[in-house]
Amino acid sequence: MRYECLFLFALFSSPALAFVHISQLKPRLPVSPENPTVTFLWNGDAPNLTEKEEVLDGSFANSSDQDLMAALLTLAMNTWTNVPTSYIILNQQQDASAQVDENDETFSIVVEAQDSQAVAAAALPSFITNDPDPTALERDPHVIHDCDISVSNSSVSAKSLLRTLVHELGHCLGLGHPHSSYRSIMSYSSLDDSASLALDDKAGVSFLYPEPGESEDVRYLTTCGVVGGQGSTAAGLCFGLPLFLLGLRRCFRKKA
Ligand SMILES: [Zn+2]
Numbered sequence: 689m690r691y692e693c694l695f696l697f698a699l700f701s702s703p704a705l706a707f708v709h710i711s712q713l714k715p716r717l718p719v720s721p722e723n724p725t726v727t728f729l730w731n732g733d734a735p736n737l738t739e740k741e742e743v744l745d746g747s748f749a750n751s752s753d754q755d756l757m758a759a760l761l762t763l764a765m766n767t768w769t770n771v772p773t774s775y776i777i778l779n780q781q782q783d784a785s786a787q788v789d790e791n792d793e794t795f796s797i798v799v800e801a802q803d804s805q806a807v808a809a810a811a812l813p814s815f816i817t818n819d820p821d822p823t824a825l826e827r828d829p830h831v832i833h834d835c836d837i838s839v840s841n842s843s844v845s846a847k848s849l850l851r852t853l854v855h856e857l858g859h860c861l862g863l864g865h866p867h868s869s870y871r872s873i874m875s876y877s878s879l880d881d882s883a884s885l886a887l888d889d890k891a892g893v894s895f896l897y898p899e900p901g902e903s904e905d906v907r908y909l910t911t912c913g914v915v916g917g918q919g920s921t922a923a924g925l926c927f928g929l930p931l932f933l934l935g936l937r938r939c940f941r942k943k944a
Pocket residue numbers: 855859865874
């Protein structure tokens with residue numbers, strides 16, 4: 689069965705509530721269908737990773753922390769890239785000069801010591817600038833001109849880190865914390881510890897970066913994104929129904 693068809697049927701089995709933006713400004717990354725790629729620079733460091741056998745089918749069970757970290761970053765980015773109704777592409781590149789700097793318009797992932805032991809990672813999306821001499825991107829508050837992710841160098845299980853990376857990347861995409869969906873990877877509290885996206889997450893990234901050709905369908909979503917996590921069944925239907933129709937069309941068109 690095609691992925692699109694599975695996606696379609698998932699709509700019936702997974703209740704959809706809502707996704708939320710990181711701000712009422714609904715900022716998004718500076719990409720377009722013609723230039724869909726955002727490259728994150730990773731500083732090459734890794735925390736002490738435990739339980740390595742629990743991810744990637746155990747193929748990195750005996751690998752170094754750095755090698756597994758690179759694989760987890762790729763997997764986390766592909767999780768968002770592979771949403772069929774969204775065009776955005778995330779990838780990573782190792783660069784020892786990567787640093788947390790909200791004004792360099794560079795997307796960085798930096799593994800470093802944190803002030804608090806309780807912090808596993810934090811994403812820092814910047815869309816309002818305090819730069820006295822702003823660039824064109826910085827001048828537009830609807831554009832996330834910079835987003836760095838600071839990852840703790842404390843010991844962590846590989847599975848937990850993978851989920852954290854997917855969550856933090858979601859913030860860089862422009863998604864906030866939905867308080868009404870416990871299945872969303874963007875939720876503070878989740879019903880499971882998997883690193884896969886829930887329907888709400890897919891709806892969010894599809895709203896922000898709709899795949900060309902599907903954009904007329906996804907446009908229905910424009911009235912449905914909410915800020916502040918006030919999800920409801922009505923809101924779920926609001927973006928669930930267009931996605932259902934979109935999925936139905938993809939399902940039958942690709943079969944033909
Ligand atoms: Zn968060």
